[in-house]
Amino acid sequence: MKLVPLGDRVVLKQSVAEETTKSGIVLPGQAKEKPQYADVVEVGPGAVVDGVKVPMEVKAGDRVIYSKYAGTEVKLGDDEYIIVKQSDILAVVSE
Amino acid sequence: MKLVPLGDRVVLKQSVAEETTKSGIVLPGQAKEKPQYADVVEVGPGAVVDGVKVPMEVKAGDRVIYSKYAGTEVKLGDDEYIIVKQSDILAVVSE
Amino acid sequence: MKLVPLGDRVVLKQSVAEETTKSGIVLPGQAKEKPQYADVVEVGPGAVVDGVKVPMEVKAGDRVIYSKYAGTEVKLGDDEYIIVKQSDILAVVSE
Amino acid sequence: MKLVPLGDRVVLKQSVAEETTKSGIVLPGQAKEKPQYADVVEVGPGAVVDGVKVPMEVKAGDRVIYSKYAGTEVKLGDDEYIIVKQSDILAVVSE
Amino acid sequence: MKLVPLGDRVVLKQSVAEETTKSGIVLPGQAKEKPQYADVVEVGPGAVVDGVKVPMEVKAGDRVIYSKYAGTEVKLGDDEYIIVKQSDILAVVSE
Amino acid sequence: MKLVPLGDRVVLKQSVAEETTKSGIVLPGQAKEKPQYADVVEVGPGAVVDGVKVPMEVKAGDRVIYSKYAGTEVKLGDDEYIIVKQSDILAVVSE
Amino acid sequence: MKLVPLGDRVVLKQSVAEETTKSGIVLPGQAKEKPQYADVVEVGPGAVVDGVKVPMEVKAGDRVIYSKYAGTEVKLGDDEYIIVKQSDILAVVSE
Numbered sequence: 028m029k030l031v032p033l034g035d036r037v038v039l040k041q042s043v044a045e046e047t048t049k050s051g052i053v054l055p056g057q058a059k060e061k062p063q064y065a066d067v068v069e070v071g072p073g074a075v076v077d078g079v080k081v082p083m084e085v086k087a088g089d090r091v092i093y094s095k096y097a098g099t100e101v102k103l104g105d106d107e108y109i110i111v112k113q114s115d116i117l118a119v120v121s122e
Numbered sequence: 123m124k125l126v127p128l129g130d131r132v133v134l135k136q137s138v139a140e141e142t143t144k145s146g147i148v149l150p151g152q153a154k155e156k157p158q159y160a161d162v163v164e165v166g167p168g169a170v171v172d173g174v175k176v177p178m179e180v181k182a183g184d185r186v187i188y189s190k191y192a193g194t195e196v197k198l199g200d201d202e203y204i205i206v207k208q209s210d211i212l213a214v215v216s217e
Numbered sequence: 218m219k220l221v222p223l224g225d226r227v228v229l230k231q232s233v234a235e236e237t238t239k240s241g242i243v244l245p246g247q248a249k250e251k252p253q254y255a256d257v258v259e260v261g262p263g264a265v266v267d268g269v270k271v272p273m274e275v276k277a278g279d280r281v282i283y284s285k286y287a288g289t290e291v292k293l294g295d296d297e298y299i300i301v302k303q304s305d306i307l308a309v310v311s312e
Numbered sequence: 313m314k315l316v317p318l319g320d321r322v323v324l325k326q327s328v329a330e331e332t333t334k335s336g337i338v339l340p341g342q343a344k345e346k347p348q349y350a351d352v353v354e355v356g357p358g359a360v361v362d363g364v365k366v367p368m369e370v371k372a373g374d375r376v377i378y379s380k381y382a383g384t385e386v387k388l389g390d391d392e393y394i395i396v397k398q399s400d401i402l403a404v405v406s407e
Numbered sequence: 408m409k410l411v412p413l414g415d416r417v418v419l420k421q422s423v424a425e426e427t428t429k430s431g432i433v434l435p436g437q438a439k440e441k442p443q444y445a446d447v448v449e450v451g452p453g454a455v456v457d458g459v460k461v462p463m464e465v466k467a468g469d470r471v472i473y474s475k476y477a478g479t480e481v482k483l484g485d486d487e488y489i490i491v492k493q494s495d496i497l498a499v500v501s502e
Numbered sequence: 503m504k505l506v507p508l509g510d511r512v513v514l515k516q517s518v519a520e521e522t523t524k525s526g527i528v529l530p531g532q533a534k535e536k537p538q539y540a541d542v543v544e545v546g547p548g549a550v551v552d553g554v555k556v557p558m559e560v561k562a563g564d565r566v567i568y569s570k571y572a573g574t575e576v577k578l579g580d581d582e583y584i585i586v587k588q589s590d591i592l593a594v595v596s597e
Numbered sequence: 598m599k600l601v602p603l604g605d606r607v608v609l610k611q612s613v614a615e616e617t618t619k620s621g622i623v624l625p626g627q628a629k630e631k632p633q634y635a636d637v638v639e640v641g642p643g644a645v646v647d648g649v650k651v652p653m654e655v656k657a658g659d660r661v662i663y664s665k666y667a668g669t670e671v672k673l674g675d676d677e678y679i680i681v682k683q684s685d686i687l688a689v690v691s692e
Contacts, residue, residue, distance in 0.1 A: 028216070029215075029216050030187065030215060031215075031216045033208070033213060034179070034209070038213065063669075069213075072179070075172065076645065077172050077645065077646070077647050077648045078174045084604070099187075099190075101212070110212045110213055117603065117671070118602045118603060118606065118671075118680055120600060120673070121601045123310060125310060126311045128307065128308060128309065129304070131307055171267070173267045194285075194307055196253060196282050198310070205282070218406070220406075221406045223398070224369070265362065267362050268363045289348075289380075289402055291348060291402070291403075300402045313500060313501070315472070316500075316501045318497065318498060318499065319464070354498075357464075360456065361457070363458045384443075409596050411593055411594045413591055413592065413594065414559070414589070418593065455554045455556060456552070457552050458552045479538075479570075490567070490592045503692060505662065505688040505690060506689045506690075507688045508655070508683070508686055508687065513688065550646065550651060552647050553647045574633075574662075574664060576633060576688070578690070585662070
């Protein structure tokens with residue numbers, strides 16, 4: 028079972044990042060404030076914005092930063108996802 | 123008797139999902155918070171948005187997730203429906 | 218004397234539906250909360266929305282559901298009508 | 313001296329309607345709540361809305377219903393008028 | 408020194424109208440509430456609104472009625488002016 | 503070092519006007535309320551507004567009146583400037 | 598690892614300016630109020646605004662002034678960035 032987003036929506040899954048503090052303590056992602064990073068799971072077909080077809084600029088597998096006040100949290104089975112509009116994605120993290 | 127939605131509206135019927143908690147107890151849909159899942163019953167002919175005809179991307183029978191702050195609840199006979207705009211549907215659940 | 222609506226407006230007359238409760242008691246429409254159903258009385262010529270002429274999708278005689286926060290109540294002689302924009306009509310009830 | 317409205321504006325003069333109650337008492341217009349009916353006095357040349365020239369659908373002499381929260385009351389000599397945009401006129405009363 | 412308005416702006420000078428009350432007392436304009444009448448002093452070159460060039464419909468010397476919540480009061484030397492957009496001018500007073 | 507504004511922005515420098523009151527006392531600009539007059543220092547290349555390229559109507563050296571609730575104050579070295587959009591400039595003061 | 602902004606977004610890094618007060622004391626950037634100056638790190642491909650493709654006017658390495666109420670602060674590794682839309686950049690500082 029999967030979520031197929033409509034229009035210019037994107038299904039994201041929050042990445043659980045482990046980070047090391049300066050003093051060397053490892054903080055698992057859940058103990059900190061909500062991260063803004065997520066991984067793209069599914070991408071919609073694109074939408075017409077202001078009368079012009081806007082192509083999708085992200086693809087499944089991209090790690091992205093999204094606006095933290097955007098999106099709807101949904102649950103499918105045991106998994107939690109966030110569905111945002113592409114315009115709420117700020118940047119892709121590139122290696 | 124049926125509801126024929128206008129423009130880019132879609133008639134939905136909330137799905138009454140039974141779910142099993144981790145401890146094995148079955149919770150019928152009514153005992154939990156309002157689910158965001160619904161089944162598409164009828165689909166409007168589409169609408170002109172920003173001067174461009176936007177086609178309908180969902181069809182009767184689709185299970186969808188919709189924005190929970192959207193839509194109007196209506197009653198026809200003993201049945202309750204939700205009428206939303208297609209832009210309030212976030213994703214289709216695909217098998 | 219009749220009301221000829223401008224643009225994409227529609228003149229509606231609320232339908233006074235009698236309904237039978239499950240216990241068999243007949244409730245006249247006035248004793249219940251304001252119904253969302255109404256009958257189309259007059260239809261405007263259509264309007265230009267976002268630079269595109271939008272045709273009227275309803276006709277006199279249609280029974281429709283409209284958004285209950287929309288419209289202006291007007292009185293002509295002894296009759297009361299509601300004037301709404303077509304975009305405030307959610308669906309047509311079809312037999 | 314007269315008022316020549318600009319764009320899609322319309323100069324209205326409220327009609328002082330006398331009405332007979334069911335018990336037969338005549339109520340002059342002033343003793344009741346502000347009527348929504350008015351007579352069209354002057355009509356502007358029309359305006360460009362969303363990039364499209366919208367023609368005027370009302371003419372001097374029409375009796376119209378207008379949205380009661382719209383318009384600006386102006387005084388010219390001893391006469392009081394209301395200037396509204398055509399989009400605030402809901403319907404024309406036709407004989 | 409004069410004010411040359413940009414776009415679809417218009418420089419107005421409030422007219423100080425003397426009016427005679429019904430009892431015959433002459434009230435100079437300053438003793439009453441702010442009049443909505445003004446004289447057009449300078450007219451801008453026009454502006455593009457919704458992608459369409461909108462021509463100016465008023466000219467220097469016109470007496471106009473403007474929306475009283477619109478405009479910016481400016482002082483040039485000892486003179487006070489109001490700068491409004493043409494869309495805030497409701498009507499021209501014609502003889 | 504200079505500020506090159508983007509789009510339809512304009513860099514202004516407030517003019518420090520000395521004015522003589524009616525009684526003959528000279529008030530330097532700083533002792534009075536913030537003046538609305540400023541001198542144009544730099545002009546952006548113009549911007550697309552509603553899909554149409556809007557040319558710049560002001561040039562460096564113009565004295566202008568701008569909307570006092572508009573603009574951002576910025577400091578470059580010891581100088582203070584205001585950056586406004588051209589649409590916040592109401593009029594040019596012409597000799 | 599780097600941030601690739603979407604649409605008309607720009608990744609900025611606040612510049613830590615050292616300034617000398619009039620009395621000669623050097624204030625490092627952190628001890629003062631948040632500066633509005635930043636350096637452009639990455640630039641998005643541009644976006645369609647009002648149906649028209651708007652090119653990017655800034656490039657990596659530019660020092661810019663941006664609207665201080667705009668943008669989202671993000672952290673990548675130990676570095677902090679601000680992601681803004683190009684329309685929130687007021688001016689480029691040119692030598």
